[in-house]
Amino acid sequence: MAGLRLRIVTPHDELLDDSVDLVILPGSEGQLAVLPGHIPLVTTLKDGEIRADKDGTRERFFVGGGWAKVSSQQVIVLAREAEAVEGK
Amino acid sequence: MGSMRDIRRRIRSVESTQQITRAMNMIAASRLRRAQTSAETNRAFTNAVWDAIQEIGSHRVSSPFWRPREQGVDCYIVVGADKGLSGPYNSNILRHFLQSPGASDGMHAIVGRRLRSQLEFRGISVDYYEESGDLPDPEQAERIANHIMPLFQSGEIKTVTLLYTRFFNVLNRELQTVRLLPLDELRQERSRQDLLWEPSEEAVFERLVHHYVTSLIYNGLLEGKASELSARMVAMDAATENADQVIKELTQLYNRARQASITQELAEIVGGAEALR
Numbered sequence: 001m002a003g004l005r006l007r008i009v010t011p012h013d014e015l016l017d018d019s020v021d022l023v024i025l026p027g028s029e030g031q032l033a034v035l036p037g038h039i040p041l042v043t044t045l046k047d048g049e050i051r052a053d054k055d056g057t058r059e060r061f062f063v064g065g066g067w068a069k070v071s072s073q074q075v076i077v078l079a080r081e082a083e084a085v086e087g088k
Numbered sequence: 089m090g091s092m093r094d095i096r097r098r099i100r101s102v103e104s105t106q107q108i109t110r111a112m113n114m115i116a117a118s119r120l121r122r123a124q125t126s127a128e129t130n131r132a133f134t135n136a137v138w139d140a141i142q143e144i145g146s147h148r149v150s151s152p153f154w155r156p157r158e159q160g161v162d163c164y165i166v167v168g169a170d171k172g173l174s175g176p177y178n179s180n181i182l183r184h185f186l187q188s189p190g191a192s193d194g195m196h197a198i199v200g201r202r203l204r205s206q207l208e209f210r211g212i213s214v215d216y217y218e219e220s221g222d223l224p225d226p227e228q229a230e231r232i233a234n235h236i237m238p239l240f241q242s243g244e245i246k247t248v249t250l251l252y253t254r255f256f257n258v259l260n261r262e263l264q265t266v267r268l269l270p271l272d273e274l275r276q277e278r279s280r281q282d283l284l285w286e287p288s289e290e291a292v293f294e295r296l297v298h299h300y301v302t303s304l305i306y307n308g309l310l311e312g313k314a315s316e317l318s319a320r321m322v323a324m325d326a327a328t329e330n331a332d333q334v335i336k337e338l339t340q341l342y343n344r345a346r347q348a349s350i351t352q353e354l355a356e357i358v359g360g361a362e363a364l365r
Contacts, residue, residue, distance in 0.1 A: 009133045011226045011306050012126070029286045042140075043286035044295050067295050069140050078136055078299060080226065 003036035005074045006052055008061060010082045015061065022053040023075050025068055034070055041070040049085065050077065060085040092349065095342040099335055106331035112173065113324035120258075120317040122223055127255070127310040134303040141271070141300055152241070153271050153297050160246035162190030163215075163239070165232060165268075165305060167252040167312035168203025170220040175323035177253065177261075177316050178202055184263045185251055186210075195245060197232050199309065224313050229306035237298060240269050248301070252308035253315035258322065261315045266308070268301050 006023055008015040025032045026048030045066040052059045066079025166185050168178050182203060185191055195215035198204045204217050216235045218228050239245045248269040254262050285292050 007136075009136050011130050011133050011229075011303055013129045014132050027286055028291075032286075039284060041284040041286065042292050043284075044292055067292060067299070076136060076140075078133065078140070080230070080299075080302075 003073070004034065006077070007075070008050070008063070008077045008079070008082050010079050015082050015084065016052075016059075018052075018054070020052045020054040020059075024051040025075075025077070026050065026063070027068075034075055037072050038070050040072070041068075043068055043070070045077070045079070092342065092345045095338055095345060099338045099342065102331050102334050102338065106328055106335070109324045109327040109331065113321055113328060116317045116320040116324065119223065120314055120321065123310055123314040123317060124255070126224070127307065127314060130303065130307050130310060134300075134307055137296065137300045137303055141296055153269060153293070156270055157243070157246040160243055162194040163196060163236060163245040163248045164188060164191065164194060165197045165236070165248065165250045165308070166199065166203060167250075167308050168198070168200030168220065169312075169316045170201040172202055173323060174316050174320035177319035178206070180263060181251060181253060182206055184265075188249070188251070188265070190247075195239065197236060199228075199232075199312070220309075220313070220316075224306065224309035226302070226306050229302045229309060232305050233298060233302040237301065245269075250304060250308045252312040254311050255314035255318060258318045261319065264308075264311075266304065268304055269297075271297070 004020050004023060005017070006020045007017045021035075023034045025034065025043070026046045028044045028046050032043065045063055045068055047064045048062070050061040050063055052061070062081075062083045062085055063077060063079040064081040066077055066082070068075060068077045164185060166181060168181050172178060178200070192212060196207075196212070197216040197218070198207060198214045199218045200220040204214055207214055216232065218232060221228070236245065236248055240248060247267065250264075250266040250268055252264055252266075254264045256262065
């Protein structure tokens with residue numbers, strides 16, 4: 001049951017546009033877990049790791065110089081740089 | 089015959105020039121494709137940032153980024169080329185810039201070696217300069233934004249305007265003037281929804297505007313580069329064709345000279361034989 005649309009966009013490319021169950025963001029005020037139905041939120045991000053859970057698998061991305069806009073059905077991450085992290 | 093050798097030498101020189109123009113045409117064509125793809129992917133980013141600014145902006149009308157100012161000078165970011173050989177690309181953007189209000193006494197960020205030297209020749213000071221390079225890099229846009237944003241926030245600059253050439257297709261380009269700061273009036277007032285801000289509204293909004301300005305500059309760089317390359321393609325294509333024409337004319341001239349020398353030699357032989365008789 002994937003209910004949250006996660007988009008990661010950088011000036012170079014759209015890295016990800018997918019439905020996920022849970023997103024963990026490196027918020028500037030601390031880590032932030034977002035589930036579907038989260039209240040609207042805008043936050044700047046620290047340089048760090050985004051984790052996205054989908055059907056029991058975890059994907060990881062590195063972001064630098066970004067911010068995120070969270071609404072109940074969607075998380076948009078806009079960053080200067082972003083990269084998928086390979087492996088575990 | 090001296091003149092025959094001269095003509096042959098000229099033909100060879102035109103042929104080698106033609107090889108260069110043909111090569112430049114092909115290089116421009118392949119780079120153009122890359123610049124176009126980058127411009128398209130960047131558009132998604134710019135749109136997303138703009139949407140967010142619109143939505144958030146309705147909460148923060150009091151931000152200094154929205155308000156027009158009286159004090160300060162105008163700032164233009166002008167996107168030109170490092171090299172010439174691209175038809176009217178550089179001169180068009182230069183003329184456009186010189187006609188803009190406040191162009192002669194502002195603080196300007198110039199992209200492109202050629203554009204800078206043309207401005208310095210006219211005695212217009214360049215506050216910040218960036219080379220155009222092979223293909224635009226987000227870092228370039230970042231550097232320009234990092235230079236300009238503090239000047240805007242400290243009040244030295246009252247407006248920031250981006251001048252670039254928008255690329256439609258190989259034959260169609262258009263000069264664009266985009267006001268970056270202060271931000272335009274909102275096109276529509278969104279319904280007020282409660283938003284959480286981390287760490288604070290000011291900090292988030294500042295980061296947002298920075299992203300917005302950077303991505304628009306990057307977009308201008310990409311569009312400008314695509315325009316430059318397409319203008320170069322067209323110019324080099326015309327030059328290659330023109331070289332064909334010149335070679336044809338010279339070959340004709342060469343053949344005529346050769347025929348004339350043969351005729352003259354024959355006339356001399358006949359004349360000599362005639363004299364011996």
